[in-house]
Amino acid sequence: MNRVQSKDGTSIAFTRRGEGPALILVDGALCYRESGPNEPLAEQLAPQFTVYTYDRRGRGESDQAGPYAIEREVEDIAALIGEAGGSAFLYGISSGAALALEAASRLPSVRMLALYEAPFVVEGSRPPVRDDYAAVMNRLLAAGKRGAAVKHFMRRGVGLPAFAVAIMPMMPAWKKLKAVAHTLPHDTMLTADYQRGKPLPAGQWSGAAVPTLVVYGGKSPAWLQAGMKSLAGVLPNAGLRMLEGETHIVKPGALAPVLASFYQESRRG
Known part of the structure; x- marks a missing residue:
């Protein structure tokens, strides 16, 4: 296990594997390195990338130095990017996709961005998340x-x-x-803020102008699919991809080739 210190003093635990361009994987809710989808995905990607998985602050072997704020989690990713040499590709799943999106909006050191099924509720196929x-x-x-x-x-x-x-x-x-x-x-x-059953706000992530791939599963609920289509439409430089037969619990073997192709093709372009 490795550690890097974030700006506020929080110690972030991470694992590094593979060789090639740096790629940081961001977990969603309730997930960390010992429990979640990103470790198996990292194994699939390691032959082509130097892959970083980490415990988000307050989880697993990472601590939390002070009160939570989204800015602190972005600073955690910035610290990992610094450890990786100063620039990196970024991938996030579920609410980790929302965090990766925030990081790409604020950090010029993010080179490319891929997002899988951020849980945005933008239409009426399921009830919006309640105000309370x-x-x-x-x-x-x-x-x-x-x-x-x-x-x-x-x-x-x-x-x-x-x-x-x-x-x-x-x-x-x-x-x-x-x-x-x-x-x-x-x-x-x-x-x-993005689970109210309303369209995503135009310009919200205008800072995330890097090449971006938005991905959803063909068997995922309609509300998740609609959210990803809406997200791809409001981002400055995004493409949209559906994975046939996949759900929110996406198989690493189905996702890894899509991510690898995206990062490699965009680099050549």
């Missing part, structure tokens, strides 16, 4: 009800059906999910 969603989440966590907070996220944030949420405590990963439940408000701050 964040307040309820904060109350549950303040009361020490981590399991209830995870269920609240899955039911009201992700939109899973009630029966699926009810059986989650029987899953092997339940303990790991509860262990990082306190970071759910971080992901809420990254996504809540």
